[in-house]
Amino acid sequence: MKNDPGRRTFIANALKASAAATLLNIPGFAMALQQKKYTIKEVMDIILKEVPGAPFKTTVDTLKSGDEQQTVTGIVTTMFATVQVIEQAAKLKANFIIAHEPTFYNHLDDVNYVANNRVVQQKQALLKKYNITVWRFHDYWHSVEPDGIGYGVLKKAGWVQYYKPGQRILQMPPITLEKLVAHLEQTLAIKHVRVIGDLSQTCARIALLPGAAGGQTQIAIVEKEQPDVLIVGEVHEWETAEYIRDARQMGGKTALIVLGHSVSEEPGMDWLVDWLKPKIPGVPVTHIVSGDPFTWM
Amino acid sequence: MKNDPGRRTFIANALKASAAATLLNIPGFAMALQQKKYTIKEVMDIILKEVPGAPFKTTVDTLKSGDEQQTVTGIVTTMFATVQVIEQAAKLKANFIIAHEPTFYNHLDDVNYVANNRVVQQKQALLKKYNITVWRFHDYWHSVEPDGIGYGVLKKAGWVQYYKPGQRILQMPPITLEKLVAHLEQTLAIKHVRVIGDLSQTCARIALLPGAAGGQTQIAIVEKEQPDVLIVGEVHEWETAEYIRDARQMGGKTALIVLGHSVSEEPGMDWLVDWLKPKIPGVPVTHIVSGDPFTWM
Numbered sequence: 001m002k003n004d005p006g007r008r009t010f011i012a013n014a015l016k017a018s019a020a021a022t023l024l025n026i027p028g029f030a031m032a033l034q035q036k037k038y039t040i041k042e043v044m045d046i047i048l049k050e051v052p053g054a055p056f057k058t059t060v061d062t063l064k065s066g067d068e069q070q071t072v073t074g075i076v077t078t079m080f081a082t083v084q085v086i087e088q089a090a091k092l093k094a095n096f097i098i099a100h101e102p103t104f105y106n107h108l109d110d111v112n113y114v115a116n117n118r119v120v121q122q123k124q125a126l127l128k129k130y131n132i133t134v135w136r137f138h139d140y141w142h143s144v145e146p147d148g149i150g151y152g153v154l155k156k157a158g159w160v161q162y163y164k165p166g167q168r169i170l171q172m173p174p175i176t177l178e179k180l181v182a183h184l185e186q187t188l189a190i191k192h193v194r195v196i197g198d199l200s201q202t203c204a205r206i207a208l209l210p211g212a213a214g215g216q217t218q219i220a221i222v223e224k225e226q227p228d229v230l231i232v233g234e235v236h237e238w239e240t241a242e243y244i245r246d247a248r249q250m251g252g253k254t255a256l257i258v259l260g261h262s263v264s265e266e267p268g269m270d271w272l273v274d275w276l277k278p279k280i281p282g283v284p285v286t287h288i289v290s291g292d293p294f295t296w297m
Numbered sequence: 298m299k300n301d302p303g304r305r306t307f308i309a310n311a312l313k314a315s316a317a318a319t320l321l322n323i324p325g326f327a328m329a330l331q332q333k334k335y336t337i338k339e340v341m342d343i344i345l346k347e348v349p350g351a352p353f354k355t356t357v358d359t360l361k362s363g364d365e366q367q368t369v370t371g372i373v374t375t376m377f378a379t380v381q382v383i384e385q386a387a388k389l390k391a392n393f394i395i396a397h398e399p400t401f402y403n404h405l406d407d408v409n410y411v412a413n414n415r416v417v418q419q420k421q422a423l424l425k426k427y428n429i430t431v432w433r434f435h436d437y438w439h440s441v442e443p444d445g446i447g448y449g450v451l452k453k454a455g456w457v458q459y460y461k462p463g464q465r466i467l468q469m470p471p472i473t474l475e476k477l478v479a480h481l482e483q484t485l486a487i488k489h490v491r492v493i494g495d496l497s498q499t500c501a502r503i504a505l506l507p508g509a510a511g512g513q514t515q516i517a518i519v520e521k522e523q524p525d526v527l528i529v530g531e532v533h534e535w536e537t538a539e540y541i542r543d544a545r546q547m548g549g550k551t552a553l554i555v556l557g558h559s560v561s562e563e564p565g566m567d568w569l570v571d572w573l574k575p576k577i578p579g580v581p582v583t584h585i586v587s588g589d590p591f592t593w594m
Contacts, residue, residue: 080535080539082539082542082543082546083542083543083546083547084546101535101539102535102539105512105516105535105536105537105539105540105543106512106513106535106536107535113512113513113516114513114516114517114520115517116520117516117520118520119520119540119543119544119547119549122547123543123547126547181594185594192593192594193593193594194591194592194593194594195591195592195593195594196590196591196592197592199592212533212534212535215402215403215410216403216410216411219402219410219411219414220411220412223411223413223414223415223416234533234534236509236531237509237531237557237558237559237590238377238398238399238402238403238404238509238558239402239403240402241590241591242377242379242398242399242402242590243402243416244590245379245380245590246379246380246402246416246420247416249379249380249381250380250416250419250420250423252416258591260534261534261535262534293493293534293538293539293541293542294491294492294493294538294555295491295492295493295494295496296489296490296491296492296593297478297482297489297490297491297492
């Protein structure tokens with residue numbers, strides 16, 4: 001099902017007209033106005049139609065709980081389907097959570113990653129109690145063009161105009177590293193970040209890699225693009241952090257900003273609401289912020 | 298070679314005596330006072346004699362640069378053989394760095410982890426310029442009993458008396474989570490930590506796991522031991538952090554303190570100096586703090 005705003009505008013305008021009452025008596029129009037019901041499977045199919053190459057043979061984007069034949073009562077998008085997010089979804093009477101990251105504390109959501117994990121069992125029972133289906137939406141959302149997470153972050157940071165398809169680097173008006181950090185904290189609603197670099201250095205070439213892409217990817221981008229700053233969600237400290245520290249000690253200029261994993265990608269799951277809503281008219285779609293789990297001391 | 302402080306005290310006292318000059322003319326005494334020279338290989342062998350099961354068939358504890366046949370001029374222990382640590386070692390005229398963590402930004406120190414990595418090449422050139430041999434000392438140091446890193450941290454935190462061989466839990470006088478954080482920051486010289494938990498909760502059963510043991514190990518300990526608090530160096534945010542957040546939301550009590558990787562294990566590489574010195578008398582052994590790479594903002 002394609003989003004067809006033209007048709008919806010037509011209907012809306014038609015209703016505004018004095019002929020509305022008459023139109024509503026025509027069977028076809030009445031049906032169009034009645035809210036269509038979707039199963040979870042139907043919503044997933046509508047989404048996957050927009051993802052180049054989907055469905056993927058190998059992906060972590062599987063159902064983590066529930067049943068795809070359920071009728072959707074409401075959708076929640078979030079970074080992590082935490083217990084708190086599940087409780088909030090239940091309050092909203094939403095039975096479909098689309099989460100970017102794992103539900104059961106490892107990348108493959110292997111519930112036996114740690115044997116007899118009581119927290120996993122409690123969470124499974126909670127999801128069953130509320131009859132909530134969780135779908136991970138990671139590989140697919142990163143595969144739309146532009147990358148759904150990346151675009152959401154660009155939007156929230158006010159940087160969409162600096163994005164060039166196919167280019168890894170955002171070329172921006174020069175800003176000091178210190179002001180860049182302040183801008184990110186303010187626009188992305190992040191309380192604390194960790195930084196390696198000279199706070200007074202100028203940043204104009206920016207590599208933006210929300211989430212935890214891994215040291216290999218993060219370091220490769222710095223080697224190839226030599227950005228003024230690399231912005232990431234999470235690092236292995238023994239990989240990217242030490243690489244940046246050493247590089248700077250030997251004359252390199254690339255700084256590093258580590259935003260935190262969850263908060264770095266959250267805007268992408270918020271943007272999913274606007275992206276998805278027009279495709280499934282009438283279905284409530286809400287973003288719930290799972291947020292930074294840490295208190296910084 | 299065993300440490301034999303008794304014999305060394307005897308020599309020192311003998312020298313203080315007026316008979317010193319006479320004693321020095323006796324060939325045996327003169328030889329004993331002459332410093333023995335060690336090759337890097339000899340020092341490694343002396344160390345490995347103390348490690349149960351060493352040498353290991355598979356280990357990341359290999360030489361990352363240099364030559365084991367070199368004569369040791371001085372030893373530096375550190376967490377990361379950063380460029381700064383290498384420069385300081387060179388100033389100390391030490392040609393052997395024993396580092397707990399990787400030199401080339403990935404666990405296996407694969408220099409082709411990222412192809413044509415210029416920072417790797419620069420660092421290799423620097424090590425060659427100073428003729429410095431780097432040995433990773435990770436698996437072996439964790440395998441002595443008690444674990445060399447763990448013991449160093451216990452010593453620095455003033456907790457040695459709570460350690461019971463074979464037990465995962467430190468049973469301590471109750472302390473609030475907030476005071477525990479302050480104690481760790483003060484004794485381990487850490488500026489900032491990240492915490493999940495209720496700062497007023499009482500902690501008496503403590504699981505201490507410096508470094509980045511990985512989510513599987515970290516979560517398994519919490520599941521098995523149900524400690525009041527788990528103290529680690531580094532986490533995957535999508536594993537241990539989310540597990541702890543959810544567990545607490547469903548009634549669990551275990552809090553989490555994330556110290557930072559480097560600073561969490563640093564005391565273990567400091568303790569290596571005291572452990573090693575008596576085994577290689579006359580060789581200067583110095584600890585250099587590689588430290589937290591981050592500025593927290």
